[in-house]
Amino acid sequence: MLVSGALSAQEFNKKDINGMWKRSDGLIITISGVGTFSDGGHALVFAVGNSGWSQSCVKRCWKFREIQYKEGNQWSANNKMYMPTGDYTKDDGTVTIKMADDKKSFTAGGFTYYKN
Secondary structure, three states, X not given: OOOOOOOOOOOOOHHHHOEEEEEOOOOEEEEEOOOOOOOOEEEEEEEOOXXXXXXXXXXXXXXXXXXXXXXXXXXXXXXXXXEOOOOEEEEEEEEEEEEOOOOOEXXXXXXXXXXX
């Protein structure tokens, strides 16, 4: 009998990132459309908590745009930054989204988001 001590690698699906996610500062985003739309998915701000984002952004502002699956546990997205002096968001470059093996959290732009 042949026994392998190696565990199989976690398999990821491009749609694993879809859903509601929360940061420790209370910012909640809902990601949808990844794996469905050709231009990628988007992350809508659903709650702002103590993140510094304005309440006016709730259900109106995007945190990430054009989220695309790359490979393994990684996606890329256009990051949006909130500008409080003008109450708007602006492009803040591309970020890599890296999901944890248990699929219960991911990191992006220096923040960790947890499945909500």
